[in-house]
Amino acid sequence: MPFDARGAIHWKAQERYTRWMARQPIAGVAVWVHTGRGLFLTSQQRADVFRSWRDALGKDRLIVTGVGAPKETLDITGASMRMGEEAVELGANAFLVYAPVGFRGKRDQDLKIVRHHQALAKLGLPLMLFYLYEAAGGISYSLPLLKRLFSIEGVAGIKMATLDSVMTFQDVAELVLRHFPNQMLITGEDRMLGYTFMRGASSALIGMGAACTRLQAKMVDAYFKGASSQFLKLSGKVDALAEVTFIRPMEGYILRMLWALALAKVIPMEACNDPWGPKIPQSEFANLKKVMREIGEL
Numbered sequence: 001m002p003f004d005a006r007g008a009i010h011w012k013a014q015e016r017y018t019r020w021m022a023r024q025p026i027a028g029v030a031v032w033v034h035t036g037r038g039l040f041l042t043s044q045q046r047a048d049v050f051r052s053w054r055d056a057l058g059k060d061r062l063i064v065t066g067v068g069a070p071k072e073t074l075d076i077t078g079a080s081m082r083m084g085e086e087a088v089e090l091g092a093n094a095f096l097v098y099a100p101v102g103f104r105g106k107r108d109q110d111l112k113i114v115r116h117h118q119a120l121a122k123l124g125l126p127l128m129l130f131y132l133y134e135a136a137g138g139i140s141y142s143l144p145l146l147k148r149l150f151s152i153e154g155v156a157g158i159k160m161a162t163l164d165s166v167m168t169f170q171d172v173a174e175l176v177l178r179h180f181p182n183q184m185l186i187t188g189e190d191r192m193l194g195y196t197f198m199r200g201a202s203s204a205l206i207g208m209g210a211a212c213t214r215l216q217a218k219m220v221d222a223y224f225k226g227a228s229s230q231f232l233k234l235s236g237k238v239d240a241l242a243e244v245t246f247i248r249p250m251e252g253y254i255l256r257m258l259w260a261l262a263l264a265k266v267i268p269m270e271a272c273n274d275p276w277g278p279k280i281p282q283s284e285f286a287n288l289k290k291v292m293r294e295i296g297e298l
Contacts, residue, residue, distance in 0.1 A: 001036045001049070002258060002271035009045060011052075013271030018056035020266045024213040025221075027203070028062025029053055030096055032083070034136075035207040035254055038066045039098070040276060043086060050090045063091075064128065064205070067120060068098025071137070076102040077116045084123045094126040096159060096205070099138040110145045114152070121154035128186065128205075129158040131172065133165065136250060140168075143175055150180045157184025159205050163191060163250070173200040190246045190253075194235030197223045207253055211260035212241055212297050237295040244291045249278045259285055263292055 002013035021029065031053055032038030032046055041049065053063055065087035069079035077100075084095060097120060103112040121127055129149055132138025138161070141149070149155060158176065162168045169189060176185045177200050187193060187201035190208040197204075197220065209216055219234035245256040258272040292298045 001041075002261075002267050003273040003275055004270060005273055007273070007275040009049075010267075010271035010273075013267040014049070014052055015056075017261065017267055018052050021213065022056045022058075025217040026061065026209075026213060028064060028093070029057065030064040030066065030205055032087075033064075033066035033096055033098075035210055035257065036066075037254070037274070037276060039068060039070050046083075046086060047090060050087070050092070054091065062093040064094045064096050065090075065092040066098055067095045068100065069102070071101040071104075073102060076100050077119050080116065081119060081123070084120055084125070088123055088125060092125060094128060094156065095120060095123075096128045097130055099130055099132045101137055101139060104134075104139050109139075110142070110148070113139070113141075113145065114148050117149055117152055117155070121152050125154075126156035127152070127154050128156060128184075130161070130188075131158055131168075132161050133163045136161070136163065143171060146172065146175060147179065150176075150183060155183065157186050159186040159188045160196070160201075161188035163189070163246075166192065166195075169196060170199060176200070190242045191239075193238055193242065194219060194223070194231065207257060208238075208242055208245060210257045211264065211266070212238075212292070212295075215241075215295070215297060240291050240295055241297075244284070244288050249280075251277050252280045252284075255280050256284065256288060259288055260292065260297075263289055263298060 002010040004010045031049055067080050067084040069076045073079045100116050103109050131141055134140055160169055173185055185201050187196035187204045188206050189196045190206050216238055219238050222231035222234055246253050255274045255277050261267045262269045262272050
């Protein structure tokens with residue numbers, strides 16, 4: 001989401017962005033999720049954001065909505081249900097369920113997590129589980145818990161975002177491919193994107209996809225076409241981009257992706273603000289510009 005210096009949504013930039021994204025080779029978009037700061041938006045803002053994407057993408061492409069609640073929320077499931085009901089009314093195609101971090105470490109944590117997802121499934125849209133590493137505010141779901149979650153009617157797949165845990169991705173990939181082959185393994189692993197396709201991912205839903213989108217889509221296409229030489233070359237470029245955007249402080253990736261859009265002339269620099277993110281030195285902007293030029297994105 002582009003914001004101005006006062007923290008208001010930059011709607012002109014949003015319109016330019018949605019129209020640009022509509023020309024990219026994508027199956028759809030995810031809104032109200034972490035990159036879009038969905039948990040910080042008002043109900044009206046979320047509705048306006050959704051409509052801006054639907055207007056740009058038309059009815060043929062998917063809009064997945066994030067559903068969840070900040071960890072300090074007293075009724076996490078109730079707040080998430082209200083967010084889900086908004087999405088259903090607007091015409092969303094599926095939910096991406098935020099990790100309910102308010103349950104982390106609580107008594108009967110796993111049971112609460114299962115019941116949370118069961119309640120959201122009753123709203124009638126396909127559910128995408130979201131495995132988010134704890135350092136980013138997620139919960140480390142055990143394999144037994146994942147089996148219970150995958151067994152809920154309406155769960156269509158899982159988005160994996162472990163950041164740097166190859167072993168965790170491998171273990172969950174094996175679980176999905178062996179026991180739940182009809183459900184999707186969706187990679188959200190920006191720092192090891194190419195590898196996760198080799199390990200079984202069937203699609204990507206990633207913050208990095210917010211910019212340089214066509215490059216990443218070409219890499220995915222090359223993999224599934226068996227064009228190994230092209231895949232390796234493009235994977236190297238995608239890794240180079242990830243290595244200057246998904247770095248500490250990790251929350252800074254949102255501003256870095258806005259910078260990438262501005263460098264590509266998609267949005268103006270005045271729309272590159274993340275009201276909830278950390279301060280990032282301008283030296284990182286220079287590094288990003290250098291890498292984007294080297295990989296052919298400028």
